[in-house]
Amino acid sequence: MLMAEVLVTGGAGFIGSHLCERLIQEGYQVICLDNFSTGKLQNINHLFQSKLFKLYPHDVIRQTSLRAKYYFNLACPASPVHYQTDPVRTIQTSVYGTDNILKQALEADGVVIQASTSEIYGDPLEHPQTEDYWGNVNPIGLRSCYNEGKRLAEALCFAYQRQYGVNIKVVRIFNTYGPRMNENDGRVIPNFFLQAIRNDDITIYGDGQQTRSFCFISDLVAGLIKTMHARDDFTGPVNLGNPYEITILELAEKIIKITHSHSKITFKQLPQDDPKVRCPNIDKARKELVWNPQISLDDGLEETWLYYKKIFNK
Ligand code: NAD
Ligand code: UDP
Numbered sequence: 001m002l003m004a005e006v007l008v009t010g011g012a013g014f015i016g017s018h019l020c021e022r023l024i025q026e027g028y029q030v031i032c033l034d035n036f037s038t039g040k041l042q043n044i045n046h047l048f049q050s051k052l053f054k055l056y057p058h059d060v061i062r063q064t065s066l067r068a069k070y071y072f073n074l075a076c077p078a079s080p081v082h083y084q085t086d087p088v089r090t091i092q093t094s095v096y097g098t099d100n101i102l103k104q105a106l107e108a109d110g111v112v113i114q115a116s117t118s119e120i121y122g123d124p125l126e127h128p129q130t131e132d133y134w135g136n137v138n139p140i141g142l143r144s145c146y147n148e149g150k151r152l153a154e155a156l157c158f159a160y161q162r163q164y165g166v167n168i169k170v171v172r173i174f175n176t177y178g179p180r181m182n183e184n185d186g187r188v189i190p191n192f193f194l195q196a197i198r199n200d201d202i203t204i205y206g207d208g209q210q211t212r213s214f215c216f217i218s219d220l221v222a223g224l225i226k227t228m229h230a231r232d233d234f235t236g237p238v239n240l241g242n243p244y245e246i247t248i249l250e251l252a253e254k255i256i257k258i259t260h261s262h263s264k265i266t267f268k269q270l271p272q273d274d275p276k277v278r279c280p281n282i283d284k285a286r287k288e289l290v291w292n293p294q295i296s297l298d299d300g301l302e303e304t305w306l307y308y309k310k311i312f313n314k
Helices: 014-025 041-049 087-108 144-164 188-197 217-228 248-259 283-289 297-311
Strands: 002-009 030-034 053-057 066-073 111-117 167-173 202-205 211-213 238-240 245-247 265-268
Touching: 002 014, 002 087, 014 030, 014 041, 014 217, 030 041, 030 066, 041 053, 066 087, 066 217, 087 111, 087 144, 111 144, 111 217, 144 167, 167 217, 188 202, 188 248, 188 297, 202 248, 211 248, 217 238, 217 283, 238 283, 245 248, 248 265, 248 297
Parallel strands: 002 030, 002 066, 030 053, 066 111, 111 167, 167 238, 202 265
Antiparallel strands: 211 245
């Protein structure tokens, strides 16, 4: 049986690889479990230099026996393009995968930190979103494989906590970006950078007046680590995100400016159930975790641009 201090499912993905890196820097023994469906070996190659890092190629849908003190459950496609490609698998990953991790934590007396999402608020009727808002979700829409899957995963966490006393901590992650976000991921920031680099049209879905609030990866990882160290009875849910809100049109203009691109903006059809607004209220994280994002959108986009420039030799 493999044993570690920390197991990170989805550890070869964008957020997971940064989290593994930070945990190793802090001296934790880490096992990264991943099936490489959207994750990449390049994201974690540098971590093999450390004796503290092990890779366990595995699908979280299938049971396994892994003992750890902390279980970060991040395995799940996060880009709408990816999670809608195989919606049945997306639901199975959230539901069976989370169930498997909770079972293991129950056996090992471990702590589960569940990566939930702002998507559980759906197309919100309350703005900004606080943790006690129940959301406005279409249960049968194209996004439901992801948002309903994640809602059921939250319900499972709280059921295991109430019924078996499993120590759970649910974090609702808002849009996060930064280096290592796959350029073909389909989410808005990598899409706009890729289009800008190629001087292709920047594709805005809808009229661009929908809003998002973007958190830089180092801030998010700091929030995840603070959650790991939160007191035993802190279950969450807690919002982790940057409350600086921007329209998608403003984001496109910013990226054109940073990249000095000749791209023009074009408008395409808005996908079904695309949330019109999204912004976290982070009072709970500020108070309970003493966490506050530090990196401005301008600084974070500059750092992300340096990364994409490097991989495209620009
Ligand atoms: P990502 O696609 O880069 O990473 C997901 C990782 O999970 C990948 O390495 C993938 O290979 C792995 N994975 C997927 N299905 C799996 C399975 N069945 N078994 C094992 N591994 C599997 O996405 P990300 O942005 O790093 O997101 C990580 C987590 O954070 C996800 O749970 C996502 O829902 C959550 N989240 C992310 C954001 C964001 O803005 N990045 C926002 C909200 C929530
Ligand atoms: N979006 C866009 N053009 C793109 C990709 C996304 O206008 O090329 C929009 C999308 O419709 C949404 C927002 O940008 O309103 C954020 O999309 P993303 O896929 O990054 O994540 P979401 O927050 O929707 O899960």
